[in-house]
Structure formats: structure tokens, C-alpha cells
Amino acid sequence: MAHIRLPRQPPSTPRPSQLAPTGEVDTTFLESLLGYNARRAALAVIEVFLQRMAPFQLKPVDFSVLSLVAHNPGITSRQLCTTLGILPPNLVGMVNALEKRGLIVRQPHPHDGRAMGLHLTPGGGKLARNAEKVAAALEAEVAGRLSASELKTLMRLLKKVYEPG
Numbered sequence: 001m002a003h004i005r006l007p008r009q010p011p012s013t014p015r016p017s018q019l020a021p022t023g024e025v026d027t028t029f030l031e032s033l034l035g036y037n038a039r040r041a042a043l044a045v046i047e048v049f050l051q052r053m054a055p056f057q058l059k060p061v062d063f064s065v066l067s068l069v070a071h072n073p074g075i076t077s078r079q080l081c082t083t084l085g086i087l088p089p090n091l092v093g094m095v096n097a098l099e100k101r102g103l104i105v106r107q108p109h110p111h112d113g114r115a116m117g118l119h120l121t122p123g124g125g126k127l128a129r130n131a132e133k134v135a136a137a138l139e140a141e142v143a144g145r146l147s148a149s150e151l152k153t154l155m156r157l158l159k160k161v162y163e164p165g
Contacts, residue, residue: 034161045142052138056131057101061086063131065094066120069104070128074117076109103127 030036046060053063064084069075077095081088095118098104103124109115120128143151 052134066128069118069120073119076115
């Protein structure tokens with residue numbers, strides 16, 4: 001009969017006597033990680049963003065698509081995918097839903113006969129302008145903890161992380 005050896009508890013796993021007292025949690029390692037800090041900051045903004053965008057029935061990616069179409073009339077789906085870093089199949093459903101809501105329309109692209117350009121309808125333009133005002137107010141609230149210089153530096157550094165070198 002083979003002897004089954006149970007794995008030992010790794011030394012890094014605290015024993016009950018080593019656990020932090022209630023209320024004090026050591027987050028030193030996590031706070032040293034860029035991803036952890038970026039995610040915490042994003043969650044703080046996104047939670048409020050979702051609440052503020054609820055009247056417009058927009059999720060963050062819907063808002064981004066509408067904003068890009070508003071500022072780039074005739075933008076193609078391919079350009080949207082590249083700019084937002086999303087896959088074409090994921091964009092198709094979003095564009096269809098926004099079109100069904102009467103917010104965007106597809107029109108033949110003036111320079112590429114194979115492509116369709118996306119444009120806001122008058123209702124889509126109004127909704128996009130109102131949603132952008134709400135988003136700008138939220139950003140001002142969140143950024144209020146930073147000086148103008150700190151905000152500029154933070155934005156520059158974040159872009160350095162996610163934009164290709």
C-alpha cells in the first residue's frame with residue numbers, strides 16, 4: 001500500500017497565531033503593484049461612472065464608442081476596434097444595439113467602398129453631448145484630489161503603460 005504524503009503548509013501561509021489583528025490588513029505588497037493600484041483607481045471611478053451613466057443607459061464601452069463617433073464622424077468599425085482595443089465580434093453587438101436605439105447610423109464610407117462609416121443621429125448627438133458633460137463633471141470631482149500638474153503627469157504616465165512604445 002502506497003503511503004500518501006500530504007503537502008506541507010507553505011511557510012508563507014500564516015498560521016492562525018500569525019494572522020493580523022482585526023482591522024489591520026497588510027497590503028504593502030499589493031500596493032507595490034501597478035496593476036493593483038490602476039485597478040483600484042479604475043474601480044473607484046467606474047462605480048460612480050456606472051451610476052451617472054444609468055439614465056443614459058450607457059456602459060463604459062458604449063460611452064466610449066458614442067464619444068469616438070461624435071468626435072470622428074464616419075469612423076469605421078475597424079478604427080473603433082483598434083482605438084478601443086476590442087475584438088470585432090464584440091463591437092458588432094454594441095453597434096447593433098446603439099443603432100437599434102436610434103443613436104447611430106451606418107453610411108457608406110466616402111473613401112472606402114467596402115467600409116461603412118458610423119455617424120450619430122440627432123438624438124445620438126444630444127445623448128452623447130449630455131453624457132460627456134456628466135463624464136467631465138465626474139472626472140473633475142475625481143481629479144479634484146490632484147493638482148493640475150499631478151493630473152497631467154498621471155495621465156502621461158498611464159498612457160506610457162498602455163500605449164505601444
